[in-house]
Amino acid sequence: MNSISLKPELSELYELNEFISRVISKEDIHINLIVEEIFVNIVNYSNAEFIKVDACFEDSVLTLEFADNGFEFNPLMREKPKSPETIEDAQIGGLGIYLAREMADELDYHYCNGENHLKIIKKVE
Numbered sequence: 001m002n003s004i005s006l007k008p009e010l011s012e013l014y015e016l017n018e019f020i021s022r023v024i025s026k027e028d029i030h031i032n033l034i035v036e037e038i039f040v041n042i043v044n045y046s047n048a049e050f051i052k053v054d055a056c057f058e059d060s061v062l063t064l065e066f067a068d069n070g071f072e073f074n075p076l077m078r079e080k081p082k083s084p085e086t087i088e089d090a091q092i093g094g095l096g097i098y099l100a101r102e103m104a105d106e107l108d109y110h111y112c113n114g115e116n117h118l119k120i121i122k123k124v125e
Contacts, residue, residue, distance in 0.1 A: 006051045008043045008068070023055040024062055028124055030103040031062060037096035038075075038118065040065055044118070045125060046070025057124070064120045073116060074109045076101070 006012040006020045013036060021027070021034055042051055048070030056063045074099045101107060106121035 001054050001056050003052060003054045006039075006053070008046065008048045008051050008070070010040065010043055012043075012051075013039055019053065020055060020064075024057045024124060028122075031122055031124070032099045034103055034120060034122065035064070037100045038097065038120070041075070041096055042066065042068050042070060042116075046073065060124050062120075062122045062124050064122075066118045066120075067115050069115050072111045074111070075118065076107055076109050 002019070002023050004016065006016060016035060016039055017032065020031065024031070028058070039051065044046055046068055048068035050069060052067045054065040054067075055065075100120070104120045105123050106119075108119040110117050
């Protein structure tokens with residue numbers, strides 16, 4: 001298991017992406033999008049003091065676990081966003097968690113000892 005601890009700042013996204021690249025040693029747009037959406041949501045909304053990411057790549061399966069000490073939030077309880085009637089009704093934002101849920105093969109969430117833990121499992125081609 002590889003781990004990285006990050007400050008909850010958007011500038012840390014580059015470091016996180018580099019860390020993930022070293023773990024899987026290949027580029028995968030779905031993984032990049034999942035990682036970015038989860039990380040940015042934690043930074044923007046959690047009020048966390050730290051973010052820790054564990055990563056394991058084995059038998060073409062990437063397992064990531066994001067942990068933070070921010071506000072308790074279970075992204076799996078978030079409802080699917082409603083589609084806008086027209087393009088003019090579309091709003092920016094609100095799709096990140098939905099997209100991560102759609103692209104991941106498995107998601108699991110639990111809150112323990114004042115920390116959010118989101119596990120993401122993704123098969124890598």
